[in-house]
Amino acid sequence: xxxxxxxxxxxxxxxxxxxxxxxxxxxxxxxxxxxxxxxxxxxxxxxxxxxxxxxxxxxxxxxxxxxxxxxxxxxxxxxxxxxxxxxxxxxxxxxxxxxxxxxxxxxxx
Amino acid sequence: xxxxxxxxxxxxxxxxxxxxxxxxxxxxxxxxxxxxxxxxxxxxxxxxxxxxxxxxxxxxxxxxxxxxxxxxxxxxxxxxxxxxxxxxxxxxxxxxxxxxxxxxxxxxxxxxxxxxxxxxxxxxxxxxxxxxxxxxxxxxxxxxxxxxxxxxxxxxxxxxxxxxxxxxxxxxxxxxxxxxxxxxxxxxxxxxxxxxxxxxxxxxxxxxxxxxxxxxxxxxxxxxxxxxxxxxxxxxxxxxxxxxxxxxxxxxxxxxxxxxxxxxxxxxxxxxxxxxxxxxxxxxxxxxxxxxxxxxxxxxxxxxxxxxxxxxxxxxxxxxxxxxxxxxxxxxxxxxxxxxxxxxxxxxxxxxxxxxxxxxxxxxxxxxxxxxxxxxxxxxxxxxxxxxxxxxxxxxxxxxxxxxx
Numbered sequence: 001x002x003x004x005x006x007x008x009x010x011x012x013x014x015x016x017x018x019x020x021x022x023x024x025x026x027x028x029x030x031x032x033x034x035x036x037x038x039x040x041x042x043x044x045x046x047x048x049x050x051x052x053x054x055x056x057x058x059x060x061x062x063x064x065x066x067x068x069x070x071x072x073x074x075x076x077x078x079x080x081x082x083x084x085x086x087x088x089x090x091x092x093x094x095x096x097x098x099x100x101x102x103x104x105x106x107x108x109x
Numbered sequence: 110x111x112x113x114x115x116x117x118x119x120x121x122x123x124x125x126x127x128x129x130x131x132x133x134x135x136x137x138x139x140x141x142x143x144x145x146x147x148x149x150x151x152x153x154x155x156x157x158x159x160x161x162x163x164x165x166x167x168x169x170x171x172x173x174x175x176x177x178x179x180x181x182x183x184x185x186x187x188x189x190x191x192x193x194x195x196x197x198x199x200x201x202x203x204x205x206x207x208x209x210x211x212x213x214x215x216x217x218x219x220x221x222x223x224x225x226x227x228x229x230x231x232x233x234x235x236x237x238x239x240x241x242x243x244x245x246x247x248x249x250x251x252x253x254x255x256x257x258x259x260x261x262x263x264x265x266x267x268x269x270x271x272x273x274x275x276x277x278x279x280x281x282x283x284x285x286x287x288x289x290x291x292x293x294x295x296x297x298x299x300x301x302x303x304x305x306x307x308x309x310x311x312x313x314x315x316x317x318x319x320x321x322x323x324x325x326x327x328x329x330x331x332x333x334x335x336x337x338x339x340x341x342x343x344x345x346x347x348x349x350x351x352x353x354x355x356x357x358x359x360x361x362x363x364x365x366x367x368x369x370x371x372x373x374x375x376x377x378x379x380x381x382x383x384x385x386x387x388x389x390x391x392x393x394x395x396x397x398x399x400x401x402x403x404x405x406x407x408x409x410x411x412x413x414x415x416x417x418x419x420x421x422x423x424x425x426x427x428x429x430x431x432x433x434x435x436x437x438x439x440x441x442x443x444x445x446x447x448x449x450x451x452x453x454x455x456x457x458x459x460x461x462x463x464x465x466x467x468x469x470x471x472x473x474x475x476x477x478x479x480x481x482x483x484x485x486x487x488x489x490x491x492x493x494x495x496x497x498x499x500x501x502x503x504x505x506x507x508x509x510x511x512x513x514x
Contacts, residue, residue: 046174055202056306056313058173059158065263079260080200080380081313 024105031102034095039075039085041099049106057082061107068104075100160203161341168194172262175199179267181404181509182411184425188453188463189242190270192334195342198247198268200315200376201302203341204361208305212337212345217329221297221367223287230331230346237281241328241351242460244427245270248354248381248396251492251501257386259498266404266507271425271461274349276330279365283324293367296324298348301363311374317357318371319350319397326351326459329362351459352430354396354500356381371395384496399429401488402502403436403464403481409509417472417513422449425461428483432458435482438466442476443490443505449479470513478508 035050036042042052046059057080060066075096076086085091091099155166158174168183177197185191209215213231228236247268249261262268279296283289295318303313328349331338338344343360350357356376371377377395384393403426408415426436437446449464464479480488492503501507 056308058175062158062171063173064171070260074260077260081308081375083312 024101027098027101028105031098031106034091034099035102038095039091039099041103044082047103047106049109060103063107066104066107068100071103072096072100160205161197163193163339164195164197165191165193169196170267172264176262176264178262178264179270180411181266181406181409184267184270184406188271188456188460189273189334192336192339192342195245195270195272196247196264196268197341198249198262198355199341199360200356201300201306201313204302204305204344205340209340209345209361212331215345217346217362218364219282219286219366220364221290221293222283223290226286228282233277233282233329233346234331236285237277238275239278239328240273240275241326241349242271242273242456243349243351244399244459244461245272245355245358246399246427248356248499249497251506252498254492254501254503254506255494255498257494257498259496261497268355271456273334273456274328274330274347275332275335276328276346276349279324279327279329279348282329282365289321289324289367292369293321295319295368295371296321296327297366297368297372298350298357298359298362299364299366299372300343300359300361302361314374315356315359315376316372316374317359318368318377319353319357321367323350323353323357324367329365352398354381354399356396381499382497383493383499386494386496389496396499399427400500400502401429401431401433401481401483401486402427402507403433403479403488403504404507405438405477405479405509408477408511410511415470415511415513417470420468420470420513422466422468422477424449424464424479426464426479426481427461428458428481429486430458431483431485433462433481434484436462436464437480438464438468439478439480439508440468440470440475442508443478443480446480472513474510474512476508476510478504480504 032050042050042054044054044056046053048061078084083090086096155162157164157166168180170178170180172178179194179196183194215230216227218227219225250264250268252259252261253263253265297316297318299314299316303310330347330349331345333342338347346362348359348362378391381396382393403424405422405424407423422438426433436449438449439446447466449466451462452465453463488502488504490503490505492501492506
């Protein structure tokens with residue numbers, strides 16, 4: 001009985017872990033699409049993982065302390081010439097969440 | 110996953126090549142992509158971007174390839190900060206030699222004067238020649254001390270430098286144009302570094318208005334610390350507005366106009382406004398005059414432990430638009446202060462002064478602070494909280510902790 005319980009826990013843990021991973025992977029694919037096309041981030045930023053070569057804003061692979069929260073903040077409110085994608089409703093909240101997740105998990109790769 | 114990445118990248122190349130899609134993207138994001146040919150950002154061998162690979166990596170803190178700060182201890186042991194140590198803060202990509210062309214043929218137009226004219230640098234050099242020292246300081250220098258973590262580079266003390274500029278006084282240029290139009294209120298300087306990007310000038314042009322009176326001490330500079338003005342610092346021609354924050358010292362200068370109203374571009378109307386946290390708008394003050402400020406450059410937490418005994422505490426102090434009059438130094442976190450001595454040459458009210466306090470320290474830990482005064486204003490203890498972390502001159506945050514053994 002104990003063995004069965006243990007196996008069930010292992011099975012569900014595995015399933016849960018992979019569900020998250022599938023969700024993350026889908027988010028990364030969608031994030032790349034937003035980065036390169038919907039929002040056009042690629043036109044202004046270098047990000048090796050996205051093969052982007054824009055040179056208006058900073059090279060994202062070089063930005064110190066870049067995180068999901070910091071990307072989300074800047075994408076929402078803009079900075080200098082960078083549009084306020086959230087405030088000006090250029091992107092939806094979901095799109096900002098996805099592209100921030102994508103950038104934070106792609107820098108330096 | 111990899112396959113999909115490849116596909117998306119291919120489609121991205123298509124969007125860069127296809128004008129119809131490109132226009133669509135530009136409409137969505139309000140920006141247009143720059144051509145790859147203009148890119149100058151690849152990382153050089155020393156860990157610095159190619160366009161400033163000539164700088165001293167050891168003297169610099171890299172916040173990003175476009176935000177690079179001078180270490181507190183690398184401000185320089187002499188008065189003038191060496192070019193290789195000077196910070197970089199660019200809103201637009203630095204123009205390349207190819208984009209600039211023959212430096213002597215670079216043109217600047219002067220408007221809002223009795224006889225509007227366009228001068229090449231060769232012509233400006235025949236008009237007049239002067240050298241002056243000013244402080245170049247980013248409006249956000251000290252942002253890294255704000256607890257609410259404002260967006261932008263987290264500068265501590267190193268987005269500042271003391272620079273010797275050579276060029277022609279703006280006053281001489283104005284005289285050559287028959288004087289300023291009577292109704293002008295502002296001097297408005299515009300850069301042309303947004304042009305190669307193809308971005309909307311209203312959003313990307315660095316055009317800054319300052320009160321008209323600034324022209325009396327301003328300069329059109331083509332040389333920086335004895336060398337032709339580097340492209341990375343706005344070469345071949347830059348407006349120098351003494352006592353005013355860095356953004357007003359417009360790089361890659363293409364036009365100076367005496368105007369009745371402030372520029373309406375984003376960089377004047379919306380950006381660089383000192384507003385309370387959570388608020389923004391053009392009703393708030395622009396980053397213009399720099400306040401009185403000082404900080405310790407040696408010893409610091411960067412320079413390691415200090416040997417007990419006689420210690421020279423060294424720093425720099427600036428008065429903003431007025432001459433710095435005095436500096437006091439504290440080794441006990443501001444409980445008591447001693448007057449420091451100014452050293453080195455006095456290069457005028459717009460340069461900083463070096464100061465030194467000789468003291469004796471026994472083993473222990475110390476909080477060292479400096480407090481400057483220009484006779485009218487002195488540094489406050491605390492920072493002035495504001496949304497974007499501008500104009501920080503509070504002495505407490507700028508203090509350093511050292512260990513004496």
